[in-house]
Amino acid sequence: MSFEGPEGARAEALSPDAAAPVGTEAPEGGSSGREGEPQPEPPPVYRGADLLVEVLKEEGAEMLFGIPGGATINFYDALYNSGIPYVLARHEQGAIHAADGYARISGKVPVVTGTSGPGSTNLMTGIANAWFDSVPMVIIAGQVSTSVMGTDAFQESPIFSMTMGITKHNYQLMRGEDMPRVVKESFYLARTGRKGPVLIELPKDMTSNEIPYRKPVEMQLRAYNPKPKIDRALVEKVKRDLARAKRPVIVAGAGIVHAGASELLRAFVEKARVPVVHTLLGLGTLPSDHPLSLGMGGMHGTVWANMALHECDFLLNIGSRFDDRLTGALEHFAPRARIAHVDIDEAELGKVIAEDYPIHGDAREALEILLDGAVDPSPSEEWLAYLESLRREYPLWYRTDRPYLQPQRVVQIASELASDDVIVVTDVGQHQMWVAQFFRFRRPGRFVTSGGLGAMGFGLPAAIGAQIADRDALVLAFVGDGGFQMTVQELILLREYDLPVKVLLFNNNSLGMVRQWQELFYEERYSATLFNIQPDFMRLADAYGVVGRRVKTEEEARAVLEEAFRTRAPYLIEFVIDPMANVLPMVPPGNGVHEMEGVKPQ
Amino acid sequence: MKQLLALKVNDHPGVLHRITGLFLRRGFNIATITVGACEEPGVSRMTILLEVADERVKDQVRKQLAKQVDVLEVEDLTERDAVTRELCLVRVEAPLKMRSDLQSLIQPFRAQLIDVGFETVVVEVTGSPAKIDALLDLLRPFGVLEIVRTGLAALPRERQTGNGRAALKEGRGVEV
Ligand SMILES: Cc1ncc(C[n+]2csc(CCOP(=O)(O)OP(=O)(O)O)c2C)c(N)n1
Numbered sequence: 171m172s173f174e175g176p177e178g179a180r181a182e183a184l185s186p187d188a189a190a191p192v193g194t195e196a197p198e199g200g201s202s203g204r205e206g207e208p209q210p211e212p213p214p215v216y217r218g219a220d221l222l223v224e225v226l227k228e229e230g231a232e233m234l235f236g237i238p239g240g241a242t243i244n245f246y247d248a249l250y251n252s253g254i255p256y257v258l259a260r261h262e263q264g265a266i267h268a269a270d271g272y273a274r275i276s277g278k279v280p281v282v283t284g285t286s287g288p289g290s291t292n293l294m295t296g297i298a299n300a301w302f303d304s305v306p307m308v309i310i311a312g313q314v315s316t317s318v319m320g321t322d323a324f325q326e327s328p329i330f331s332m333t334m335g336i337t338k339h340n341y342q343l344m345r346g347e348d349m350p351r352v353v354k355e356s357f358y359l360a361r362t363g364r365k366g367p368v369l370i371e372l373p374k375d376m377t378s379n380e381i382p383y384r385k386p387v388e389m390q391l392r393a394y395n396p397k398p399k400i401d402r403a404l405v406e407k408v409k410r411d412l413a414r415a416k417r418p419v420i421v422a423g424a425g426i427v428h429a430g431a432s433e434l435l436r437a438f439v440e441k442a443r444v445p446v447v448h449t450l451l452g453l454g455t456l457p458s459d460h461p462l463s464l465g466m467g468g469m470h471g472t473v474w475a476n477m478a479l480h481e482c483d484f485l486l487n488i489g490s491r492f493d494d495r496l497t498g499a500l501e502h503f504a505p506r507a508r509i510a511h512v513d514i515d516e517a518e519l520g521k522v523i524a525e526d527y528p529i530h531g532d533a534r535e536a537l538e539i540l541l542d543g544a545v546d547p548s549p550s551e552e553w554l555a556y557l558e559s560l561r562r563e564y565p566l567w568y569r570t571d572r573p574y575l576q577p578q579r580v581v582q583i584a585s586e587l588a589s590d591d592v593i594v595v596t597d598v599g600q601h602q603m604w605v606a607q608f609f610r611f612r613r614p615g616r617f618v619t620s621g622g623l624g625a626m627g628f629g630l631p632a633a634i635g636a637q638i639a640d641r642d643a644l645v646l647a648f649v650g651d652g653g654f655q656m657t658v659q660e661l662i663l664l665r666e667y668d669l670p671v672k673v674l675l676f677n678n679n680s681l682g683m684v685r686q687w688q689e690l691f692y693e694e695r696y697s698a699t700l701f702n703i704q705p706d707f708m709r710l711a712d713a714y715g716v717v718g719r720r721v722k723t724e725e726e727a728r729a730v731l732e733e734a735f736r737t738r739a740p741y742l743i744e745f746v747i748d749p750m751a752n753v754l755p756m757v758p759p760g761n762g763v764h765e766m767e768g769v770k771p772q
Numbered sequence: 773m774k775q776l777l778a779l780k781v782n783d784h785p786g787v788l789h790r791i792t793g794l795f796l797r798r799g800f801n802i803a804t805i806t807v808g809a810c811e812e813p814g815v816s817r818m819t820i821l822l823e824v825a826d827e828r829v830k831d832q833v834r835k836q837l838a839k840q841v842d843v844l845e846v847e848d849l850t851e852r853d854a855v856t857r858e859l860c861l862v863r864v865e866a867p868l869k870m871r872s873d874l875q876s877l878i879q880p881f882r883a884q885l886i887d888v889g890f891e892t893v894v895v896e897v898t899g900s901p902a903k904i905d906a907l908l909d910l911l912r913p914f915g916v917l918e919i920v921r922t923g924l925a926a927l928p929r930e931r932q933t934g935n936g937r938a939a940l941k942e943g944r945g946v947e948v
Pocket residue numbers: 597598599600601602624625626627649650651652653654676678680681682683684
């Protein structure tokens with residue numbers, strides 16, 4: 171546990187060395203059926219809340235994010251001396267996005283709690299976010315007592331059915347005896363196979379009742395197989411056919427990050443001489459300046475990445491689910507290619523594209539097989555030279571003809587000044603795409619963004635979680651003025667938990683990404699996208715006790731970023747950017763990825 | 773095209789909801805769905821008949837179901853030899869003087885009367901959906917008042933290893 175709490179009232183709850191919960195010795199019971207013992211000893215009995223804390227500890231739950239309430243008050247009471255630190259957010263959405271950022275950086279499974287009714291409904295966006303991006307977490311959603319469930323009791327909401335479609339699995343815990351098993355299964359499901367959020371609906375009486383505890387607990391996951399046996403022969407066939415392809419390309423998705431297989435990817439592509447298109451969440455699997463990295467493909471991808479997708483004759487997708495933001499119009503996607511797809515989730519195979527080589531398995535295992543033995547380089551030098559020529563002819567660009575600070579420039583400067591192990595977090599919108607385009611990612615697994623759901627409000631809390639997971643890293647949170655205001659209240663956590671996050675706020679006085687679409691596709695009819703009035707962000711920084719800086723020029727940008735990066739304090743840096751800056755190039759909706767607009771300055 | 777699936781699922785609250793919810797979300801179109809206890813305690817069997825667009829969707833349906841933690845087995849019976857049955861109850865207008873006509877009409881269907889009143893009777897029939905449709909067509913002229921159908925229940929047939937005739941002799945593998 172590297173988490174250190176601040177001094178004061180909360181320090182006790184945050185201290186990892188605090189005493190064990192009163193009245194709960196380490197559970198030992200259940201040694202039933204031992205020889206010479208006619209009667210098994212009755213199992214020890216715990217208050218449900220204490221038992222829950224014990225089993226959470228057994229599962230290695232090290233960090234808890236949430237807000238308490240009536241339905242979870244017993245649980246929080248049991249936490250009081252438990253040594254499990256918690257982060258008290260200011261909104262449940264903040265708590266769960268923080269847990270999300272924590273999970274992505276630490277690789278651990280955080281616990282998120284919300285009380286019954288509004289507490290758990292406030293978690294919904296964060297649950298869906300974790301679901302879409304396969305982020306492991308266990309959510310404990312309080313519920314009214316079983317005796318009044320279903321009566322529309324005070325603060326009741328049908329959280330079990332509400333979250334069925336956005337969790338990997340969920341449980342309604344109706345019998346205390348099931349608690350140890352359910353918690354154990356939840357952690358196991360969250361962190362194995364295709365990772366994801368698992369929710370436990372916890373009626374209040376489950377925390378107040380006395381529960382007998384028998385150990386060990388058998389899991390009842392009879393049909394669940396997180397480690398599918400990969401079709402080795404098929405992967406070997408992919409290897410052979412890839413080596414023969416004239417215009418091969420690899421699509422690197424988040425599955426590689428989840429499998430911790432970025433190094434293997436790099437080793438393989440260097441030997442096989444295959445260029446790599448990254449998905450948004452796959453950015454960083456190769457360093458951005460690696461000669462075989464084509465950057466991001468898709469709607470706001472680079473020209474050379476998208477032409478690689480369009481003109482390839484062999485496409486190997488490892489760990490991406492062919493999201494429509496990547497593929498563009500499907501009828502134009504990789505029209506001449508044989509397609510191989512490795513995915514840990516069998517249901518992703520054939521979902522979007524009918525692959526020629528559907529490979530059900532882990533990205534790491536697939537890459538190990540690909541690397542096994544000699545790797546023949548594909549005859550692709552001409553192909554690489556062609557893509558390189560596109561890179562030279564159509565580089566990413568931004569406007570230089572306007573008297574405003576260009577956001578892309580800010581991203582570049584931040585990227586230049588940042589250390590290699592920087593953690594980059596974004597919210598959702600134009601700034602997210604500028605970061606994806608212009609930031610040079612140097613290490614894998616250090617880019618935290620809301621990919622699948624695209625949830626505004628994600629950035630600041632996720633950065634908080636990321637910084638908690640890695641206290642020493644430089645954490646940059648790029649946010650737009652719109653999304654920032656959705657979870658702005660979490661700023662106080664930077665002070666409370668001593669988190670030196672640098673918030674880089676791109677103020678364009680609008681919901682920029684939507685405004686861009688209105689400009690390009692709706693005849694500049696800016697319906698509900700321009701902010702008429704904004705808060706004074708500098709006074710806001712002041713109010714929350716973080717350092718505030720307002721920046722209007724490139725020179726100021728550099729100076730302020732330098733200052734912020736060397737200061738161990740939280741910063742809110744407002745960049746007053748060109749209000750008309752757009753994310754280009756762009757594949758207009760409905761087009762194939764080769765039909766991009768804005769590839770060159772007008 | 774049709775797809776017929778046999779599932780074994782955990783007999784937990786909410787499992788049917790989980791599966792129908794999945795179908796709704798993914799846009800799979802259920803024709804019928806039946807659930808009930810099976811030979812294993814704590815496990816239910818579901819039979820689902822779906823209308824699907826093509827083989828791809830068919831494959832997707834199977835994988836999406838198999839991915840559910842509460843789904844223990846998924847068997848696609850569409851192409852397999854399976855016995856399928858549906859139960860139908862139908863209330864028919866049947867004044868006393870019409871009863872014998874009705875009786876003789878339903879007999880070849882091995883249907884029976886399970887409730888008899890002065891004005892109406894309830895006919896019970898099991899069989900393939902086509903057979904039930906045929907019987908319903910015959911009953912319509914009498915005046916059909918209420919119909920309830922269960923949807924399909926299905927089990928794969930025993931995989932026959934020897935030739936069919938030997939199986940027949942032994943009385944195995946024959947639909948009765
Ligand atoms: C919760 C939520 N609401 C609405 C949207 C739709 N949306 C996508 S981008 C965007 C604009 C974001 O504006 P801002 O946060 O200012 O960032 P910018 O695009 O200006 O960088 C909106 C409204 C969303 N993604 N998430």
